[in-house]
Amino acid sequence: MTAVIADNLPAFVIIVPLFAGVVLPVFARRQRLVEGLVVLAEAAGLAGVGFLAYIVFTHRGTDWVYQMGGWPAPWGIELTVNSLAVFFLFAVMAVSLPIALFTMGNLKDEVGSNKRTARFYTLFLLLVGSLAGMALANDLFNTYVLVEVATLSCCGLVSSRGTPRAAEAAFTYLVLATLASSLVVIGIGFIYVTTGHLNMGFASQGLAQAWQDRPHVVWLAISFVLVGFGLKSALFPLHVWLPDAHSSAPSPASAVLSGLAVKGYMICLLKFLYVVFGPALMKEFSVDRILVLAGMAAIICGAVMALPQDDLKRRLAFSTVSQVGYIYLGFGLMDENGLAGALFYLASHAAIKSTLFLSAGAMIASAGKKKISEMAGIGRKMPLTAAAFTAASLGLIGIPMFSGFIGKWYLIAGSLDTGDFLPTVIIIAGSVLCAAYLFPVIRAMWFETPQKAKQESTVQQECKTAVQHAAEHMPAGPGVPREVRVKDPGAAQKLALILLTAVIFVLGVVPGPFIELARSAAAELLMLR
Amino acid sequence: MKTLLEKLIVNYPYFFAMVLFSIGVMTVLTRSNLFKKLLGINIMGSAGYILFIAAGNIRGGTDPILHQSDPGTVYVNPLPSALMLTGIVVSVSVTAFALSLIIRLYKEYGTTDARRIARMRNEVTKSDSSDRG
Amino acid sequence: MRDFILKRVAAVILPFVCVYGFYVIFHGHISAGGSFAGGIIVGLSYIAFSTIYGIKKGRAKMPDKVLTWAESFGTLWYGIMGMVGISRGVPFLANKLAGVDLGVPGALFSGGLIFYIGLGVGIRVASTMITIFFTLMEDDRENAA
Structure with missing residues (x-):
């Protein structure tokens, strides 16, 4: 039995969440x-990934190729288990498990009826399954299908609250994401026309031979894929949909969207660029420079746009735009340290942004306040939630002992290796800006005292509006809180926040094995090994 | 040496695919009516289908159902058609989901025009904040 | 009386449309069509029934619960069929490798597991189409409930 499961583990990691979701x-x-x-x-899923990593790194040593249906490569569909796949799978499962824990018991208040809760979970598991598939798939068209599954699940999660605002954000997201999918599928079409293969390895070989005969087709393919995945993962000039979509979703959905979904598309782009087109073609078409420039623009512009936001979730959403820039910057450096740093930063940001969104969601749900200026003194009423928020903020800024620091350290090392100082300056400036938009929140939570006279009237009004809001949007009568009592959320939620904060600390204090895994993934991608 | 025009005539499906794609993108990006945006999405999708199916076509080939009696038959490549069936499934789901969102928005705002919806939404938020302030 | 002809004609045609849909599902592996196309036809026959005879009658014939079960277990069926391979020690979704009898090419039972997988997918597609139709037709129901 164990042997059977171990032999088919790559398939199980994908199908268990998918089929659990549809049931x-x-x-x-x-x-x-x-x-x-x-x-x-x-x-x-998490146990499976741990077991998978154990098998890959102890017994086999090389990539493990799993053939779906037993068909060999050019005809069949392959799943490849390599360092990159294992790394991303770890990130997905380790972050989505606490998010699932966080939703236990209180999701109904966020989305409405029981039926909607089940639908939310279905979409959530479909998203997790498709992200796992993206990490493993070694086939261009399969990647496209998984991307589509993830996109539709994301749109469903955005609109799961059922408010008109959410529906509008979901529609904008859907339109732009489908535009991006069309770009991706046409890019895949060009690769298929040029090489006749959909398997990543064979397509890569074909492209290496054919690109000099048809440089324009390959150029079109690379730009379509780049713009398509850039749009999906909110690369700076293409980020317009993200703040609305991520801030109008329920908090657990925001956490999984900002923390994981965006990262899945980035991993897809990474595989397309490095595995299919290859480092040589990337340099030829100067994709690396485009990525570095777009990443630097994203870091600065995202942070500057986050500064004036008073809505906490919107500020966090703009912060995602900025943080995505770091990862793209690392992708563009084409250096082992830089790429490893980008991958590490990807995992660390997944944990950090999920913590931020979940704790922000807990505070918003408990206090009924969305704005940062109204959150004065909330840290004393909800110490654990605010502590998790603070820890995650420090991690995002890049204070030593937290995971963000390690990622930024390797990114800076990578940018210095390439001999270009501008990215280093931008990374440090980005950290300063990040502190500028997160410290006011922390100060408001811990050190500011709510002004008494004004506070009462606002509280009354807020109660009123909260109850009205609840009456409008949550038809389930008994679930509506009659009075607003500000305190830490329930046990499952506390456990989820503690788990995520622990992940941030572990990544920051003992990064050794994870950075090794990221480095070996980077070496594989750059074909150094 | 073929001229550009000859190349274009020989590869006319790809040309049509690109034209369709441009029409679709223009519709999505410039129209403010939500239904027209949705139509634009579907037109873009069709461009992808044409590209793939044209890539799989072999002129003079027959449908790829195995006829055992005739071993010399040339078959059209069935893979792109099968892939595009998946693409159509995806597009159906996207369309259905987008339609349900449009219905939701229409019930709330009484219009399917994105700009008017945005304006009405801004007015609502403004009046909200003025109440609070 | 306005719908008299429509209703009579539909009463005669729709059962055949439905059966034809199942034909397309079952013959997906040996002729044109397949479980998606067939499932659409099956769903369509039912959607036509609901539009002609009224949504209430249509609802009565296909309750929510049946639809949900068909959707979920149509998909789960696919997974179960994939497990056949795993249970025999070969990869997920393996067909011939799993020792399933493939039959004579051209005959109905000639694809091994593909016939059964197609059945599951067809049911899933048909029920999804019907669900989409009802969701678009009566969007208030959930908001009111």
């Missing part, structure tokens, strides 16, 4: 069962 609507009425199934599927 959930049947049990929509039994809330506990649904939640239990979700957490079980997530835990099984």
Whole structure:
């Protein structure tokens, strides 16, 4: 039995979340069962990934290629388990399990009815399954299909609250994401026309031979893929949909969208650029420079746009635009240190941004306040949530002992290796700007005292508006809180926040094995090994 | 040496695909009506289908169903068609989801024009904030 | 009386449309068509029934619960069929390798597991189409509930 599972583990990691997701609507009425199934599927996924990593790095040593249906490569579909896949799978499962824990028990307040809760979980698991697939797939068209599954799940998650604002944001997101998918599929079409292969390895060989005969087609393919995935992962000039979509979703959905979904598209782009087109073609078409420039622009502009936002979730969403820039900057450096730093930063940002969104969501739900200026003194009423928020903020800024520092350290090392000082300056300036938009929140939470007279009137109004808001958008009568009591959320939520904060600390204090994994992934991508 | 025009005539499906794609992108980006945006998405999708299916076509080939009696038959490549079936499934789901969102928005705002919806939404938020302030 | 002809004609045609849909699903591996196309036809026959005879009648014939079960287990069926390979020690979704009898080419039962997988996918597609139709037709229901 164990041997059977071990042999088919790459397939199981994908299909367990997917099939668990589609079965959930049947049990929509039994809330506990649904939640239990979700957490079980997530835990099984995490255990599976751990086992997968163990198998790959002890018994086999090289990439493990799993052939779906037993068909060999040019005809069949392959799943490749390499360092990159294992690294990203770890990030996905380790972050999505706490998010699933966080939703236990309180999701109904966020999205409405039981049926909607089940639908939310279905979309959540479909998203996790498709992200796992993106990490493993070694086939261009499969990647496209998984990207589409992820996109539709994301749109569903954005609109899961059912408010008109969310519907509008979801529609904008859907239109732009589908535009991006069309670009990607046409890019894949050009690769297929040029090489006749959809398998990544064979397409790469074909491109290496054919690109000099047809440079324009390859150029079109590379630019279509770049713009398509750039649009999906909110690379700076193409980020317009992100703030609305991520801030109008329910908090757990924001966490999974900002923390994981965006990263999945980046991993896809990474595989397309490095595995299919290859480093040589990237240099030939100066994709690396485009990525570095866009990354630097994203770091500065995203942070500057985050500064004036008073809505906490919108500020965090703009912060995602800025942080995505770091990762793209690392992708463009084409250096082992830089690429390893980018991958590490990707995982660390997944954990950090999820923590930020979840704790912000807990504060917003408990206090009924969305704006930073109204959050004065909330840290004393919700110490654990605010502590998690503070730890994650320090990690995002890049204080030593937290995970963001290690990622930035390697990014700076990578940019110095390439001999270009501008990225280094931008990375440090980005950290300063990051502190500028996150420290005011921390100061407001811990050190500011709410002004008494003004506070009362605002509280009353807020209660009123919160109740009105609840009455409008949450038809389930008994679930509506009659009075607003500001305190830490329940046990499952606390556990989730503690787990995520622990991930941030572990990545920051003992980064050794993870940075080794990222380095070996980078070496594989750059074909140094 | 073929002239550009000859190349274009021989590869006319690719040309049509690009024209369709441009029409689709223009519709999505310039029209403010949500339905027209949705139509633009579908037109873009069709461009992708044409590109793939034209790539799989072999002139003079027959449908790829195995006829055992005749071993010399030239078959059209079935893979792109199968892939595009998946693409169509995706496009159907996108269309259905977008339609349900449009219905939701229409019920709330009474219009399917993106600009008017944005204006109405801004007015609502403004009045909200003025109430609070 | 306005719909008399429509209703009578539909009563005669729609069962055949539905059966034709199943034909397309079952013959997907040996002729043109397949489970997606067939599933659409099956769903369409039912959607036509609901539009002609009224949504209430249509709803009565296909309750929510049945639809949800068909959707979920149509997909799960695919997974179960994939497990056949795994249970025999070969990769997921393996067909001939798993020792399934492939039959004579051209006959109905000639694809091994593909026939059964197609059935699951067809049911899933048909029920999804019907769900989409109902969702678009009666969007208030959920908002009111």
